Amino acid sequence: xxxxxxxxxxxxxxxxxxxxxxxxxxxxxxxxxxxxxxxxxxxxxxxxxxxxxxxxxxxxxxxxxxxxxxxxxxxxxxxxxxxxxxxxxxxxxxxxxxxxxxxxxxxxxxxxxxxxxxxxxxxxxxxxxxxxxxxxxxxxxxxxxxxxxxxxxxxxxxxxxxxxxxxxxxxxxxxxxxxxxxxxxxxxxxxxxxxxxxxxxxxxxxxxxxxxxxxxxxxxxxxxxxxxxxxxxxxxxxxxxxxxxxxxxxxxxxxxxxxxxxxxx
Numbered sequence: 001x002x003x004x005x006x007x008x009x010x011x012x013x014x015x016x017x018x019x020x021x022x023x024x025x026x027x028x029x030x031x032x033x034x035x036x037x038x039x040x041x042x043x044x045x046x047x048x049x050x051x052x053x054x055x056x057x058x059x060x061x062x063x064x065x066x067x068x069x070x071x072x073x074x075x076x077x078x079x080x081x082x083x084x085x086x087x088x089x090x091x092x093x094x095x096x097x098x099x100x101x102x103x104x105x106x107x108x109x110x111x112x113x114x115x116x117x118x119x120x121x122x123x124x125x126x127x128x129x130x131x132x133x134x135x136x137x138x139x140x141x142x143x144x145x146x147x148x149x150x151x152x153x154x155x156x157x158x159x160x161x162x163x164x165x166x167x168x169x170x171x172x173x174x175x176x177x178x179x180x181x182x183x184x185x186x187x188x189x190x191x192x193x194x195x196x197x198x199x200x201x202x203x204x205x206x207x208x209x210x211x212x213x214x215x216x217x218x219x220x221x222x223x224x225x226x227x228x229x230x231x232x233x234x235x236x237x238x239x240x241x242x243x244x245x246x247x248x249x250x251x252x253x254x255x256x257x258x259x260x261x262x263x264x265x
């Protein structure tokens with residue numbers, strides 16, 4: 001125990017910084033060495049991310065329903081680490097992706113810390129943390145959908161994965177507005193519906209002649225619309241102006257899909 005006492009005596013913020021640096025270095029090493037199975041490494045780093053945030057925040061979440069805290073950190077690390085396969089293997093690309101990952105991971109760790117503390121007491125930074133969390137959620141959805149579509153999986157597998165992804169990301173995104181188990185059934189219902197809708201859209205897009213990036217932009221726009229409307233409903237601010245804001249995002253997503261389709265080419 002004396003050997004680990006310096007680490008145990010660190011503040012929570014210092015532990016978050018150390019965890020961010022460690023995971024970033026692991027990602028950097030995996031990117032530098034060619035021939036590495038990045039999908040396997042991505043899952044391993046995602047598990048390490050989940051373990052790290054649990055160990056650091058376990059005292060804050062003790063006795064509370066905290067499981068949704070793990071969803072976004074897991075998928076953030078997984079999406080960024082595997083997305084490396086879709087970008088040019090240049091030194092500049094590696095540096096940019098690594099710095100992006102480090103900044104996003106530390107920001108995500110801070111927001112999860114705020115949610116963990118807010119489950120016990122109210123703090124002023126909660127609203128800002130929700131905004132940051134939602135932005136990262138939308139980003140992760142875009143990266144993961146891009147990855148799933150680029151893998152060219154069987155037509156019956158891709159929609160299921162996208163539906164599961166959308167449902168899991170949405171349930172954690174809604175949970176940050178309640179931070180308790182009481183409304184879990186309602187959250188699960190909303191997320192199940194959104195997951196099923198995304199699954200149906202994915203089946204339709206299986207025959208659509210588009211690139212992976214356009215596919216990801218469209219589905220992420222639809223996810224943003226569905227999830228944003230759910231947030232507004234839980235916050236009791238689903239007014240006409242807010243409703244049209246998300247509807248226009250949905251229209252824009254459809255327009256991009258139609259504009260970049262390659263029928264007859």
